[in-house]
Amino acid sequence: MASLFLLCLGFLVLLGGHGVWTDSGMEEEELFGLLQVMGSLLEDPTWAEQHSSPCAETPWPGIECEVSEGSSVFHVTKIHISPEIVDPPCKSTAKLSEWVGSLRFLKTLSLIKCFSVSPFRLTDGVVEAISGVEVLALESNPSLGGGIPAAISALKNLRILCLSQNNLTGVIPPEIGKLSNLEQLDLSHNALEGRIPERIGGWRNLGILDLSWNVLESSIPPRIGELESLEKIDLSSNNLQGEIPASLGELKRLTLLDLSRNSLSGRIPETLQNLNQLQYLILEQNPLNTTVPSFLGSLPLLRVASFSGCQLSGEIPASTLSGLTNLTALSLDDNCLSGELPPEIWRLENLNTLNLSRNHLTGEVSPPPEFMVRLGERLDVRENRGLCTGEESVSKLLQIPSCSSKPVFTTNATREGGDDRSRRIDDDDDNLKPKFYTGGTSKDPPAKFYPPLLLLRYLCSVNVFLLLLT
Numbered sequence: 001m002a003s004l005f006l007l008c009l010g011f012l013v014l015l016g017g018h019g020v021w022t023d024s025g026m027e028e029e030e031l032f033g034l035l036q037v038m039g040s041l042l043e044d045p046t047w048a049e050q051h052s053s054p055c056a057e058t059p060w061p062g063i064e065c066e067v068s069e070g071s072s073v074f075h076v077t078k079i080h081i082s083p084e085i086v087d088p089p090c091k092s093t094a095k096l097s098e099w100v101g102s103l104r105f106l107k108t109l110s111l112i113k114c115f116s117v118s119p120f121r122l123t124d125g126v127v128e129a130i131s132g133v134e135v136l137a138l139e140s141n142p143s144l145g146g147g148i149p150a151a152i153s154a155l156k157n158l159r160i161l162c163l164s165q166n167n168l169t170g171v172i173p174p175e176i177g178k179l180s181n182l183e184q185l186d187l188s189h190n191a192l193e194g195r196i197p198e199r200i201g202g203w204r205n206l207g208i209l210d211l212s213w214n215v216l217e218s219s220i221p222p223r224i225g226e227l228e229s230l231e232k233i234d235l236s237s238n239n240l241q242g243e244i245p246a247s248l249g250e251l252k253r254l255t256l257l258d259l260s261r262n263s264l265s266g267r268i269p270e271t272l273q274n275l276n277q278l279q280y281l282i283l284e285q286n287p288l289n290t291t292v293p294s295f296l297g298s299l300p301l302l303r304v305a306s307f308s309g310c311q312l313s314g315e316i317p318a319s320t321l322s323g324l325t326n327l328t329a330l331s332l333d334d335n336c337l338s339g340e341l342p343p344e345i346w347r348l349e350n351l352n353t354l355n356l357s358r359n360h361l362t363g364e365v366s367p368p369p370e371f372m373v374r375l376g377e378r379l380d381v382r383e384n385r386g387l388c389t390g391e392e393s394v395s396k397l398l399q400i401p402s403c404s405s406k407p408v409f410t411t412n413a414t415r416e417g418g419d420d421r422s423r424r425i426d427d428d429d430d431n432l433k434p435k436f437y438t439g440g441t442s443k444d445p446p447a448k449f450y451p452p453l454l455l456l457r458y459l460c461s462v463n464v465f466l467l468l469l470t
């Protein structure tokens with residue numbers, strides 16, 4: 001292999017001297033560097049021969065070049081290796097050759113599912129070699145381990161940093177706050193620990209912040225409210241503590257806020273009512289120990305609200321339900337809610353999932369037939385000892401006792417009911433939570449995913465892909 005490259009180089013030197021090797025349209029050092037980089041990543045030993053002129057006659061779909069102004073010399077601006085381009089993407093001994101440093105015009109480095117056996121680390125040397133990149137997407141590389149170096153702050157042009165689904169450990173270096181051009185930061189599905197850096201207020205252009213599925217355990221820094229461009233925040237499945245910061249209410253562009261599966265406690269700040277672009281408010285599985293917020297009705301675009309397992313108590317305020325014309329899924333299950341169901345709940349015209357199970361709700365439940373038909377098995381009011389219903393048929397469907405007979409609700413009924421229900425599952429509905437349980441890759445813990453989260457999860461790759469197309 002090495003001899004092949006030496007041979008190549010020999011050729012170049014013979015043919016082109018020290019200038020541009022005309023056949024390839026590239027400077028010889030850059031061409032040689034590219035061949036080295038690809039050779040150290042890809043399995044195919046004939047790649048260099050087959051793509052001896054990768055910017056011109058023998059292009060490769062994962063490589064993009066640009067002609068520099070006022071000359072006809074090509075420069076490599078993008079390397080993108082993923083299963084859509086070549087399958088399997090990289091060889092088992094893959095490594096990133098230090099020759100990547102010779103690609104001085106490289107703007108995008110995107111290596112997806114590349115390092116799965118041979119260990120790879122983001123060393124200071126690697127960072128230095130790619131110091132000009134705007135997009136760094138190293139995703140789904142199980143053998144990309146170690147920490148994120150503080151030197152990453154040297155990547156001054158970085159707009160998109162996606163290090164999702166690797167094997168990264170250690171803390172998020174505070175220096176990352178210096179990357180003032182960041183538009184997307186996705187460090188999800190790693191084993192990062194410690195704090196969310198306090199000094200994150202400088203990311204004025206940051207639209208997406210995804211730190212989900214790590215083991216972060218600080219409180220959420222209040223300065224998050226300074227990130228005025230934020231549209232999506234996913235901090236779910238960490239061990240974050242303290243209260244939900246009121247400053248989140250300043251993020252006027254926010255469409256998704258997912259803080260689920262953490263250890264957040266205390267109030268749900270009233271300021272969140274200012275988030276008039278918010279579509280997804282996912283707070284489930286946090287020991288909040290508070291009441292159902294009364295302001296949901298002032299979030300006009302709200303589509304999904306989940307407060308499952310949040311230790312909520314008190315009644316469901318009727319006022320919070322009016323005006324939620326866009327609401328499609330409401331989960332209040334597994335709390336300590338009491339009192340009767342406000343009839344406003346049946347008037348949520350776009351609702352198609354409602355889970356109120358496992359609470360202490362009381363009184364008679366009588367959803368309109370249209371509502372029952374629309375929600376089907378996605379209407380769950382089981383395991384509320386005090387709920388009953390008037391009609392025998394409704395009692396069967398909802399699996400709650402009829403008010404006249406007053407039987408004691410048993411765990412047996414729930415289990416048998418569960419079996420009944422599974423026969424009626426409507427697979428087409430996007431908001432049915434069980435559908436989003438994913439076995440995932442073996443590394444992923446089983447998780448419930450809502451469609452937007454899936455979207456968020458693949459945003460990095462999509463963007464990289466889009467960039468590729470442009």
Ligand SMILES: *[C@@H]1O[C@H](CO)[C@@H](O)[C@H](O)[C@H]1NC(C)=O
Nearest residue numbers: 116142143144145146167169
């Ligand atoms: C992930 O990192 C741990 C150590 O932090 C290591 O033991 C394990 O082998 C790594 N996984 C892979 C696939 O390299």
Ligand SMILES: *[C@@H]1O[C@H](CO)[C@@H](O)[C@H](O)[C@H]1NC(C)=O
Nearest residue numbers: 265266287288289290311313
């Ligand atoms: C929940 O809050 C109440 C006061 O509102 C308090 O008495 C109770 O101890 C809290 N429970 C937990 C688990 O923090």
Ligand SMILES: *[C@@H]1O[C@H](CO)[C@@H](O)[C@H](O)[C@H]1NC(C)=O
Nearest residue numbers: 300301302303325326327350
């Ligand atoms: C959501 O609300 C907006 C404005 O209130 C409206 O234009 C849009 O049609 C609604 N979407 C749905 C699916 O109801």
Ligand SMILES: *[C@@H]1O[C@H](CO)[C@@H](O)[C@H](O)[C@H]1NC(C)=O
Nearest residue numbers: 333334355357358377378380
């Ligand atoms: C409602 O939530 C409970 C957990 O609190 C869950 O077991 C049940 O499957 C959910 N029902 C539906 C229809 O999703």
Ligand SMILES: *[C@@H]1O[C@H](CO)[C@@H](O)[C@H](O)[C@H]1NC(C)=O
Nearest residue numbers: 408409410411412413415416
């Ligand atoms: C639960 O179901 C089992 C078997 O179906 C039955 O023997 C038992 O009596 C039931 N328990 C109650 C409380 O209904």
